Amino acid sequence: MTVVFFGISFLIGANRASANTTFQDESAALSLLNQKGQAIVNGTTPKVSDSNSTPSSDYSTTYYIDSINGNDNNSGKSPNDAWKTIRRVNSGTDFTNDQILFRAGDYWSDGPTLSPKGHHFKISSYGTGEYPKLAGNGLIQDVIRINNEDHVEISNLDVSNTVSGANGKDGTKLKADLKGIHITGADQGTLSNYYLHDLYVHDVTGTVAWINGSGKAPEGASYQNGWNGSKDSGGIIFDIQTPSRPDSKPTVFRDVTISDNVVNDNSYGGITIKQHEGKADHAWASRDDGTEENGYQSKNWAPHSNITIKNNYIDQSKSDFACDGIYLTSSKDSKIQGNITKGTGTVGIEMYYCDHITVQFNDVSGAVRKAGGGDSAGID
Template sequence: MKRRIVPLRLRIASARPRPRTLGRLALAAAIVAGGLTAGAVSAPAAIAAGTTYYIDSATGNDAAAGTSPATAWKSLAAATSRTFAAGDSILLARGGAWSGQLAPKGSGASGAPITISAYGTGAAPSISGAPLATGGAVQLENQSWWTIENLAITNNSGTDNFGATTPGTARAGIQVRNSAGNTTLRGIVIRGNTVSDVNGCFACSGLDAHDNGGIVVDTTAMGANFDGVLIENNHVENVGRTGIVVWDNSYFTTSQTVVVQSALTSNVRVRANTVIDPDSDGILAFGTDGAVLESNVVRGAGQRTFEGSDMPASAGIWPTRGMNTLVQFNEVSGTRLHKTDGQGFDVDMGSTNTRVQYNYSHDNEGGFLLLMGGFSSDVVVRDNLSINDAWGGQKGVITFSWGVPAPVRIYNNTIVIPPGSPAKPIYCDGDAGACASSTPGQWWFTNNIVDNRGTGEYTYPGLGTNAVFSSNLFSGNHPVSEPADAAKITADPGFVAPGTTGDGFGVANAYKLTAGSPAISSGAVQSANGLRDFFGNAVSPTAAPSRGFHEAAPPSPAPALFDPAADWSISTARSANIVIDTTGPLSNMAGDAARFKRSNNAAGWIRWDAAPGKVVTLTTFHFSQPPSAITIVALDASGVETAVPTTATAAVATTNGWTTRTITSGALPAATRAVEVRFGPVSAWGIQVGDVTIN
């Protein structure tokens, strides 16, 4: 097995990794140089802004105006040869089918994107990229403010493109690329599409193989990135190599020795997508700041590999080479293990401040979670459910690989290992130094339930020095390697319906705690615990919680969430330009020592967990900026947003022209699961948010 060690130095690094191999990160110039566009003409025609254009494969005519269904164009080339303007729409007839590439030109604007969508009735318009040598069936390059929706896309060349003998070429269903150096592209929305049957390469010519597959948003030039990528409600099936990938490898030098946070792709949201049977990875975020990967379903990742591959590994959902990532409310199952990895989730190398919470992982051959040691830090793993993971016996339900991404806090998870399983509850791999008692990096394993009916042993780093086990419940079989824990419980946890398995979050109800369970109210208090469990039940910040992912004795009334803006321990996610300001004079801020603000004038946001009926109260500070520059949005389980009405008190003068107000929301709507406070694109200096209360 070949695994190339890629050097990487983050400013917070402290350990030497052996990373998950990511292949060649530089794309060949021939692939970036515009050769991906089919049907282009030498002088694309400029067309009027705010116009809707129609394409009908059955009755259209490329010589027609294209501005009504009766005058629709016929071919994709008719759109590909033109430059569109802000507010335009390109609509494809439902029931229509095309072969080739749709690659229109132009950029939209904030509030006026260019939209590719469908019109009429019947099946979604179908585009096959089969004739293409490489690239996406729908392709955008160096373009901002586009929405791609309601299409059915395939891209199978019909040839052996896998790369096992000869390197293949990159293919994608939908590809949005930034190949312009030192340029930020904005406002990319990809939603409601079906992408299937893409024969991308597993070993590629001039390209890292992770960077092709179903839906691809990528950069290929130094200093190139994106700000604002939303990929939601897509169905991706039977694609290679990766199901959905946001790939920004422009944030480091060619030797990957220096990470520049400001160059990361930001404001990425991948939510409510379904990915079925990809050749390898399900969903991958590489080189992002503030990515939110939520409410996705990934099944059967890792379908293919080949002997001698230098990147045989796969995982269902994983971030790497990024910061401030939130992975939550996802279901991942059936990931296969080829030589290594095979987990449902992976926090890979170079990951700073990552939360993995409220996920359901089951039947993944390599386990629930991989934690890569080198150059990662500040990982929280809480309130997840794992059933029958690591059934292959090679890895652990939780696997540390080549060290500890310290600090790591693993608490209030429920792990179920069925009878006969060889799964290791916790496992460590790498060289002897990575799995020794002296392995550096502090980590905590607290308030978890491990219902181990299998035969696997424990192996983990930092035993007796940096590994702290506290207030866990270990039931079932008790191997001699089971961790020492002064407050451990070894009784049966009292699940509602133990042994229940299957797809869907409804399975989790079987692993709630019944009355009389020894896990109830016997855990250790965790600071900044999110104030909720897997099911949305309140969790007290001061009273002993239940062990495991179910809070069976929630406090009543539910505690208020209070965030004084002192750190990031209470909020769950934020845009890359949100920072904490502690500068003075504090008299301007009525003595408030810490506030949230933006580092630039672009719009920004910060998110907290929340529940229906709650009210959000903000202390805000203004310099020549109105209260309307701050808005509040509620999000449900699928990421659907609802604007929440607000009221603001009269401005109270502080000093030096500053004022303070209190902004209060209406009651959060039914089905609310999170709330975001959003800053408009106004002066970053002139508006800040201090205390945040959700009660």
């Protein structure tokens, strides 16, 4: 296993990310990211930039969603003929090579989960103003769920999933398996090309489920949940589901970029990439059968690849149940760069069952033990 750390904090080390990137460049970028992240976490509402307010010409059809003036009987194909609800988006349209744009400044709450069908599509905003808000309010498991669809871009949205009365301190208010953005799949082989950027994902109040552990877990947390049942709630989650067939081949994610997002106070984690463990030939996450005799190679290990997590501001400090900042599992040939994590409840940046991962120019601080956990590390 090869894990390379360059410049664990921007205050330490002077390694170069590439021939064209200097340590001073990265330090300045982190300073700007810190200013942006702090402002948003402390109440400044993120706004759609001018460069992102015009629909892209790279897609065949643009569909517009307007929560105030829209009508689900409209065609949806112009701002003046926009749809109104998420339910209409989910109603059967194939969005292959299309884009779905929510009006800036509008608000959709309580569901249903936004789950469009198709390949090579974009979910974003149109117009100028505040990010469109999609709020699950703890009434739906996922605010956005992309299942077995790839070549997907998601940007310029404010996503939350907060149970009524949850304040980050009372575990009895948490609800199991809540997620903000959930990218998942099964029985597909390779799912590729995801780009999640310029998002504000916050206040997902899911329960905390640990892999193992012992003792008395606090309200809102539990022990001995196993790999697949643990660390499964939070802000942005990529995971693989149980296959439907005994002979199903491994499903993996490839070419994923998660960048330039503000992510805060999400329980369990901020950004999570998981692989399915399962049993026997479906133990794709695990490398436990690798022994010295076979060079520590695991015959069933099926890792994700080319995962890039960069330039994200992750602050978990205001919730007693907001634990990992970045959790990357069962992956290879990937990079975690230029992120800031603060106040995490276990680890700022955690990797498990990984090969050839570069971790560089990240600023990690303030990790503490939360919700019955045993760790409080910067990078693990």
